[in-house]
Amino acid sequence: MVAGVPKLAIVAALEREISPFVKGWRVREQEYAGRRFRFYERDQTVLVCGGIGNEPARRATEAIIALHQPVLIYSAGFAGALDPTLQVGDVILPRRVVNAADGSSVDTGQGEGASAAGPEQKKRLADSYGAQAVDMEAAAVARAAEARGVRFAAVKAISDERDFPLPAMDRFINAEGLFNSARFAWFAAIRPWMWPTTLRLARNSRRASRSLCSWIEHMEVSQALMTQPAVAPVGGSARQP
Numbered sequence: 001m002v003a004g005v006p007k008l009a010i011v012a013a014l015e016r017e018i019s020p021f022v023k024g025w026r027v028r029e030q031e032y033a034g035r036r037f038r039f040y041e042r043d044q045t046v047l048v049c050g051g052i053g054n055e056p057a058r059r060a061t062e063a064i065i066a067l068h069q070p071v072l073i074y075s076a077g078f079a080g081a082l083d084p085t086l087q088v089g090d091v092i093l094p095r096r097v098v099n100a101a102d103g104s105s106v107d108t109g110q111g112e113g114a115s116a117a118g119p120e121q122k123k124r125l126a127d128s129y130g131a132q133a134v135d136m137e138a139a140a141v142a143r144a145a146e147a148r149g150v151r152f153a154a155v156k157a158i159s160d161e162r163d164f165p166l167p168a169m170d171r172f173i174n175a176e177g178l179f180n181s182a183r184f185a186w187f188a189a190i191r192p193w194m195w196p197t198t199l200r201l202a203r204n205s206r207r208a209s210r211s212l213c214s215w216i217e218h219m220e221v222s223q224a225l226m227t228q229p230a231v232a233p234v235g236g237s238a239r240q241p
Contacts, residue, residue, distance in 0.1 A: 007044050007045070007046060007070040008045045008070060008071070008074070009046050009048075009064045009072070009073040009074070009150075010048075010074045011050055011060050011064060011073060011074070011075055011137070012047065012050070013051060013053075013056070013136070013137050014051070014052065014178075014179060015049050016209065017077050017078055017205075017208075017209055017212065018047065018049070018076065018077075018209070018213055021047075021217060022040040025041060025042045026041045027039070032062070032063035033063065037050075037063050037064075039064070039068070046064060048063065051176050051177020052136055052137070052177040052178070053136050053137065053140075053173065054136065054139065055140070057075070057140040057141050057177075058140040058143070061073065061140070061144035062148075065150055071151065073145045073150050073151070074152075074154060074155055074216075075097075075135075075138040075152070075154040075156075076156070076212060076216060077135060077137060077138075077156060077157075078156065078157055078159035078212070079156035079157070079158055080133065080135070080159065080160045080162075080164075080166065081133055081158045081162045082132050083132035083162065084162045084163075086133065086158050086162070087158060088160070088204045089157065089207045089208055089210070090157070090211070091155060091211050091212065091215045092132065092158070093153070093154070094132075094138070094154050094156065097138045097142045097152075098139065133156055138154045138156070155219075157208040159204050159207075160204055164200075164201075164204075165197055167188075167194065167197060167198070167201070169184070
């Protein structure tokens with residue numbers, strides 16, 4: 001990337017969320033604060049997958065800001081619907097990101113809705129915050145960006161609808177925010193009653209990934225820095241709650 005040219009940074013949780021988008025990108029590993037991060041680079045855009053949860057997202061955001069000096073940083077990834085009208089594959093641009101742990105919020109300056117960060121109790125979050133979707137990283141990315149004077153925005157693809165019985169995943173996520181897919185697959189394999197839910201979850205994730213990657217692919221850096229980005233999803237509808 002060329003020094004001095006505005007950069008767009010994207011922080012995701014897992015590579016499976018954005019793998020179609022970064023296929024063929026340059027990959028560079030860099031160290032920051034004693035941890036190694038894998039950065040994907042193309043033109044003036046840089047992306048990092050920090051892991052699931054607040055702390056991994058915060059660390060990744062701090063690293064991408066320190067090492068790449070972006071002008072704008074996006075939290076991109078999957079979210080669970082709190083609004084019953086949201087469907088798998090819908091893409092939302094939250095106006096406000098709320099930290100469910102302390103009620104603090106960050107205004108993104110785009111969209112018209114709200115997104116709350118937190119892993120459980122969809123109904124409680126919807127009732128408490130008027131939120132329309134829930135994720136586990138956006139609030140941490142927002143706080144880290146705000147603390148360093150970097151513009152923040154978020155784009156989320158719905159991976160599970162409000163009434164979807166999402167399996168308990170916490171036990172399969174380590175301290176670095178990495179999901180142990182093999183361990184979860186074995187856990188589900190010996191519990192036949194979980195098979196329909198697990199298969200549906202896999203299909204939902206693929207659909208959400210396609211929608212998310214298509215939206216980001218059509219978001220040009222100049223649009224992201226100067227105007228509300230254009231929406232051009234494939235495989236799902238775009239929503240601005």
